[in-house]
Amino acid sequence: VKVYFEFFISLILILLFLPFFFLVPIIIKLDSEGPIFFKQTRVGYHGRKFKLLKFRTMVVGAEDQMDSLKGMNEQTGPAFKLVRDPRITGVGKFLRKYSLDEMPQFFNVLKGDMNLVGPRPPLPVEVDNYKTKWRRRLNMKPGITGLWQVSGRNDIVDFEDWVKLDLEYIDRWNLLLDIKIMLKTIPVILRGSGK
Numbered sequence: 001v002k003v004y005f006e007f008f009i010s011l012i013l014i015l016l017f018l019p020f021f022f023l024v025p026i027i028i029k030l031d032s033e034g035p036i037f038f039k040q041t042r043v044g045y046h047g048r049k050f051k052l053l054k055f056r057t058m059v060v061g062a063e064d065q066m067d068s069l070k071g072m073n074e075q076t077g078p079a080f081k082l083v084r085d086p087r088i089t090g091v092g093k094f095l096r097k098y099s100l101d102e103m104p105q106f107f108n109v110l111k112g113d114m115n116l117v118g119p120r121p122p123l124p125v126e127v128d129n130y131k132t133k134w135r136r137r138l139n140m141k142p143g144i145t146g147l148w149q150v151s152g153r154n155d156i157v158d159f160e161d162w163v164k165l166d167l168e169y170i171d172r173w174n175l176l177l178d179i180k181i182m183l184k185t186i187p188v189i190l191r192g193s194g195k
Contacts, residue, residue, distance in 0.1 A: 001175060006116040009182075010109040017103060024055050024100060031091035034060035037104060042121040045141045050113035052121055053104040057092030058085075077159025078129035079122070097192040105144045117178045118143025119166035137166045140173070150184040 014021070025036040038056040040063075041049050065087055066080070075081035088096065095101040108114040114121065121142030127135075147165040148156065156162050169177070 002115065002178065003112070005175065005178075006109055009116060010106040014106050014110075020100065020103060024095070024103075027091050028056055028089075028095075032059060032089045041124055042142065043124055043127045043138065044113055044121065045138065047127070047138055049124065050108070050111075052114075053108055055095055055101040055104060057089060057095050057101045058087040059089060062087040075157055075159060077162075078126040079159055079162070081157075099189045102144055109144070113141070115141045115143040116145065117169075117181050118146055119169065120146060120148050120162065134163050136170065137163060140170050145181060145185040147181065150181055150188055 028036050035056055038054045038058070039051045040054070042052040044050050069082060069085070069087075070080070072082055073080050074083060092101070105114060109116055118141050119137045122137070127138070130137075147169045148162055151165055156165075169181075
């Protein structure tokens with residue numbers, strides 16, 4: 001039920017936001033050199049790897065600069081987060097603020113790699129450093145949004161708190177909870193709380 005429900009919702013959202021899929025690439029190209037899309041390997045259901053798709057918000061070669069920024073990490077645990085990341089482009093800041101960079105992930109949902117609602121999609125390097133209890137996050141496909149998104153994602157600096165929200169979602173999952181999270185995601189996006 002979840003798979004079919006989210007497939008059709010994603011299809012509707014792609015059609016609804018079709019103008020953005022034409023406009024955003026033009027803006028990205030005018031702002032900086034490089035590809036329109038950013039593809040990154042993430043870990044999904046039961047550890048299966050997939051290519052997560054986003055509109056590019058960073059300069060070309062941003063991942064190569066990662067080692068020099070590790071000491072500035074504002075997140076505990078295996079995840080990396082830097083609010084004022086110098087690699088983010090001018091247009092990238094705007095796209096992230098309103099989560100527009102994540103729109104191509106609707107295609108990840110159509111492909112079956114992701115859910116609309118689920119745990120945050122981790123990087124392989126993060127999963128390599130997981131404690132045993134954290135691996136339960138991989139018991140469900142990752143989502144574009146989730147409890148972590150509507151519970152102040154930018155204010156969560158302790159990775160344990162992130163995991164608690166993901167595991168709470170997995171344990172409590174039902175279709176009504178998904179609908180509530182989707183509806184709560186709308187004001188979060190409109191407030192422009194992304195970074």
